[in-house]
Amino acid sequence: MAAHAPLVVVMGVTGSGKSTVGEALSERIGLPFAEGDDFHPPSNIEKMSGGTPLNDDDRLPWLDAIASWLAGRTASGGIISCSALKRRYRDRLAGAVDGLFFLHLDGSPELIGERLEERRDHFMPKGLLRSQFDALEPLTADENGATISVAGPPEGVVQRSLDAIRAPYPLQLAPGVHAYVQPDGGWCLSNAGFVSDGTTTLLVDTAATESRALKLRDTVLASGAPQPTMVVNTHHHGDHTYGNSVFAPAAAVIGHRNCRAEVAANGKQLHLLWPDNDFGEITVNPPNLTYDDTLTLHVGDTEVQLIHPGVAHTTGDTIVWLPQQRVVFTGDLAFHGGSPFIPMGSLTGSLAALDLLRSLGARTVVAGHGSVTDPGVFDATERYLRFVADLAQEGYAAGRTPLEVARTADLGEFAALREPERLAPNLHRAYAELQGRPPGVPLDPLQVFGDMAELNGGTMPTCHA
Numbered sequence: 193m194a195a196h197a198p199l200v201v202v203m204g205v206t207g208s209g210k211s212t213v214g215e216a217l218s219e220r221i222g223l224p225f226a227e228g229d230d231f232h233p234p235s236n237i238e239k240m241s242g243g244t245p246l247n248d249d250d251r252l253p254w255l256d257a258i259a260s261w262l263a264g265r266t267a268s269g270g271i272i273s274c275s276a277l278k279r280r281y282r283d284r285l286a287g288a289v290d291g292l293f294f295l296h297l298d299g300s301p302e303l304i305g306e307r308l309e310e311r312r313d314h315f316m317p318k319g320l321l322r323s324q325f326d327a328l329e330p331l332t333a334d335e336n337g338a339t340i341s342v343a344g345p346p347e348g349v350v351q352r353s354l355d356a357i358r359a360p361y362p363l364q365l366a367p368g369v370h371a372y373v374q375p376d377g378g379w380c381l382s383n384a385g386f387v388s389d390g391t392t393t394l395l396v397d398t399a400a401t402e403s404r405a406l407k408l409r410d411t412v413l414a415s416g417a418p419q420p421t422m423v424v425n426t427h428h429h430g431d432h433t434y435g436n437s438v439f440a441p442a443a444a445v446i447g448h449r450n451c452r453a454e455v456a457a458n459g460k461q462l463h464l465l466w467p468d469n470d471f472g473e474i475t476v477n478p479p480n481l482t483y484d485d486t487l488t489l490h491v492g493d494t495e496v497q498l499i500h501p502g503v504a505h506t507t508g509d510t511i512v513w514l515p516q517q518r519v520v521f522t523g524d525l526a527f528h529g530g531s532p533f534i535p536m537g538s539l540t541g542s543l544a545a546l547d548l549l550r551s552l553g554a555r556t557v558v559a560g561h562g563s564v565t566d567p568g569v570f571d572a573t574e575r576y577l578r579f580v581a582d583l584a585q586e587g588y589a590a591g592r593t594p595l596e597v598a599r600t601a602d603l604g605e606f607a608a609l610r611e612p613e614r615l616a617p618n619l620h621r622a623y624a625e626l627q628g629r630p631p632g633v634p635l636d637p638l639q640v641f642g643d644m645a646e647l648n649g650g651t652m653p654t655c656h657a
């Protein structure tokens with residue numbers, strides 16, 4: 193099951209503040225906290241208490257116990273302290289769950305040594321601090337995490353940690369290829385990506401607000417990549433296209449022919465849904481370079497294939513496929529940890545798009561929302577869509593409205609997904625198909641979004657951007 197709440201490992205040497213910060217974070221964001229020390233077998237505690245550092249073999253069962261705690265909390269989220277000093281330890285933990293975030297609490301040996309002098313009632317002797325720094329391998333760019341200074345009072349460290357957990361982050365997927373993930377992937381927190389050979393940069397999607405788009409641009413530049421000259425829009429929705437104006441006209445904006453038409457037709461679409469949200473200075477910039485079926489772009493030696501899967505999430509979707517790196521950016525054909533959303537597209541078309549995505553043989557999947565994942569997300573998405581199709585078939589035959597069906601549906605495994613309110617709009621699309629209406633035919637937005645708000649307790653869900 194996909195993670196939809198943060199799963200965080202608070203890491204660092206002994207005395208860096210893992211327990212202090214982990215507990216405080218847990219209180220601030222209401223996620224369960226576990227103390228990693230409690231997962232050591234007694235022999236490890238005995239060994240450390242006696243002043244001998246643990247070795248890799250000692251740490252293995254401990255890491256596995258921590259991994260299984262994390263694996264049990266993929267739906268609810270959670271925070272656990274674990275020194276996770278070496279890269280291979282972290283890989284072991286990260287391999288157990290998708291989207292695991294490492295928060296490295298970083299301080300000088302002098303500062304942490306002083307704090308350990310003050311700490312009472314703890315088995316860990318201060319003498320082991322040196323060995324912990326010797327073992328420590330800092331986070332690298334291809335790891336999902338952030339390094340936070342522990343200088344200053346705990347409140348500041350906790351606030352910086354919170355900001356880091358919530359902040360968008362780049363994740364290197366292959367040399368020159370990054371995902372740009374916006375936690376937690378909720379409404380309007382879409383992913384982006386960038387591909388660069390150091391000379392040319394191609395950007396995939398542009399975020400929902402001016403300030404988020406500017407942050408995305410800063411992140412691209414900070415990675416050493418030059419300003420993008422190509423921007424691909426995976427579809428027309430504003431959370432993927434509003435930021436176009438930050439990159440155009442220096443960049444060509446590329447998208448499917450229907451994406452251009454929809455961006456132009458829908459204008460400031462997010463302002464209509466969320467009039468009180470601050471989107472910043474947004475000018476509508478539809479793609480000025482369009483294609484129909486496929487288009488191949490080149491970033492140095494890297495081939496970037498744009499593939500239109502037919503009507504699926506919208507009428508103008510684009511899959512961005514990097515065959516050499518086996519990385520795929522799906523746009524909103526897949527949500528990781530969130531409910532799929534098909535009222536502007538097609539249910540059968542979405543299923544067909546999943547088949548197409550599967551056939552690519554991707555190793556790494558950047559979904560439209562949520563943490564970076566693997567092709568397992570296609571199966572999870574398909575299960576949800578088939579669930580919607582079944583509900584629609586029954587409800588339609590029984591003469592019930594989409595809202596009635598959505599209200600009484602037993603969500604089962606899908607209750608763990610973000611945005612459960614999307615079931616109402618999704619059923620509207622499924623009903624339209626049962627009525628023989630063509631894929632992508634516009635549905636009455638008042639009814640679709642009205643029912644979604646009803647299902648959400650009478651209000652529109654909040655825009656998180």
Ligand SMILES: Nc1ncnc2c1ncn2[C@@H]1O[C@H](COP(=O)(O)OP(=O)(O)O)[C@@H](O)[C@H]1O
Pocket residue numbers: 204205206207208209210211212213273307308310311312342343344345346347349
């Ligand atoms: N920001 C901070 N400023 C001052 N003291 C701190 C701070 N963070 C933690 N401490 C203290 O430092 C000691 C080590 O912190 P702790 O949370 O136990 O670290 P760890 O779990 O990483 O071993 C504790 O006595 C704690 O109260």
Ligand SMILES: O=C(O)[C@H](O)[C@@H](O)[C@H](O)[C@H](O)COP(=O)(O)O
Pocket residue numbers: 205206207210211228229245246251275276277316324
């Ligand atoms: O891998 C290790 O060598 C230990 O697990 C160590 O890194 C950890 O920090 C201890 O459990 C001490 O506990 P504190 O970190 O709470 O001091």
